[in-house]
Amino acid sequence: MKIAFLTSGGIAPCLSASIGYLIESYINTGKKYEMIGYLNGYKGLLTGQSISFNENVKLNYRVLLNFGGSPIGNSRVKLTNIEDCIKNGFIQSGENPLQKAALQLIKDKVDILHTIGGDDTNTTAADLVKYLEEKNYKLTVVGLPKTIDNDVIPIKQSLGAWTAAEQSANFFKNIVNENTTSSRNLIIHEVMGRNCGWLTAYSAYLYQKSLKEKTFLPDILVSSNRWSIHAIYIPEIKIDLDLEVRRLKKIMEKNDCVNIFLSEGAGISTIISEIESEGTKVKRDAFGHVRLDEINPGKWYSKKLGKSLKADKILIQKSGYFARSSSPNKKDLDLIKKSSGLAVKNALKKNSGVIGQDEENNNKLSCIKFNRIKGHKQFNVNSKWFNTLLNEIGQK
Structure with missing residues (x-):
């Protein structure tokens, strides 16, 4: 079985650690898996650039827990923005970026793709799953929610925030x-x-x-x-x-x-x-x-x-x-570890979605279906701690 990793969007204090804990979770199954990382997010997927996770990486994955950024790099690429993909040289005129990305996954014989990013990253992954299903290729995608803005619906706490x-x-x-x-x-x-x-x-x-x-x-x-x-x-x-x-x-x-x-x-x-x-x-x-x-x-x-x-x-x-750019603190590391473990469990069961504390299900850490993932969640200004803060500084 072949596992691929992809980090996308702006960086956050969770990307390296997420890859590290995902590797750990696969190792803990007692089975061996081939692993690759697409370089610089969807850019690497479009251009066919990836790096193999060799045995030394798998043996020393804990090193990644202490780093910020992403070892495999990020980029801001929207697969449905054809004009932008052409302008940046990721595709040729007349090509469909979604199709090209899907064909690369088929070529690389990827069974499971882990996307670590915000709502755009993970909903784009859902588009890939749908496209490949139409081509009779079964791809399981399990994402992790990365954004320091903490604005992914319906997830209570995004990684790194x-x-x-x-x-x-x-x-x-x-x-x-x-x-x-x-x-x-x-x-x-x-x-x-x-x-x-x-x-x-x-x-x-x-x-x-x-x-x-x-x-x-x-x-x-x-x-x-x-x-x-x-x-x-x-x-x-x-x-x-x-x-x-x-x-x-x-x-x-x-x-x-x-x-x-x-x-x-x-x-x-x-x-x-x-x-x-x-x-x-x-x-x-x-x-x-x-x-x-x-x-x-x-x-x-x-x-x-x-x-x-x-x-x-x-x-x-x-x-x-x-x-x-920071490495994650202990509170984030604990959530990243739990989320990564659940991501691997769902991936091996062929359940696609995004792992997060579901606000519509008592904040239970769950595999949330892609069609429920949205961006631009607003901060709850009625939070008790926030109103106490405003009163304290004299703004309310």
């Missing part, structure tokens, strides 16, 4: 000290999260929690108020900038600084409308997603707030790459 939140909080523990470099500092910590504010919210929660473990010395201006978060902006909450300016002005006058956690997708429709009204074209990726790194939401907010707050210094720092 806990670690990314922890790392984002750690990032700000250092950056916040920049409030001592000038008077009237405005610090904007821009966190990844296109449609879902979970990562920003949970990062803020972990950071504020860490302040309770620190000893401050307000007599010499080292006060918890100056090191605290003063605003959290996420896509799920409409921001009234006029009200926020009035609130934050008081904080600036009192603390000589304002610290903001900003989800990159917060208020993005307003920002895009403003850019397009000026005649500028907004760039998008192969999936039709706006390229947020080029729009620079943090800079937009700094312009809106900086002048009103009479900031002497404005600092915008993005923690995204720092956070998503």
Whole structure:
């Protein structure tokens, strides 16, 4: 039996460890399997580039548990975006990328494919299964949900998200000290999260929690108020900038600084409308997603707030790459191990789907059918811990 692995989309603190634990789970069956990894996600599948997992890899798989990124590489390729696949040289004009990918799996005699990625990665895998079934080729695909945004429906916790939140909080523990470099500092910590504010919210929660473990010395201006978060902006909450300016002005006058956690997708429709009204074209990726790194939401907010707050210094720092590149923490490793074990059990039973804690089934770790997998899950702003946090920082 031949097993193939594929990681796709942006990286997250779970990819290497997922491959490691999947290898472990197959070894624990007591049987021998041929294993390959397609290089750079669906790009490798389209171009026929793969690497064999030799006996040394299988013997030393635990090394992978301590690394971030993916040993076999990632890419952002959408198999149904023919134009983009042609432009990047993955297929020739007249070729169908879905068909080409399917034929490569047949050529490689793959029985089981493990896709580790977000909703796009795994729903594309479902398209492959369907296409191959029509060609009378039985392929089992069992995916694992990877996204630091934690926005896959109906999965409670995507792999790597806990670690990314922890790392984002750690990032700000250092950056916040920049409030001592000038008077009237405005610090904007821009966190990844296109449609879902979970990562920003949970990062803020972990950071504020860490302040309770620190000893401050307000007599010499080292006060918890100056090191605290003063605003959290996420896509799920409409921001009234006029009200926020009035609130934050008081904080600036009192603390000589304002610290903001900003989800990159917060208020993005307003920002895009403003850019397009000026005649500028907004760039998008192969999936039709706006390229947020080029729009620079943090800079937009700094312009809106900086002048009103009479900031002497404005600092915008993005923690995204720092956070998503981390190796997984223990909490994530435990979930990755359990998920990988269940993935292998279902794969050997020829059950295709995505492994995750099913929110529509009491959060039970299950093999969820592909047709139930969707993206853009919104963060639950009614979460008790989040509302406690907003009250604590004076935003509610």
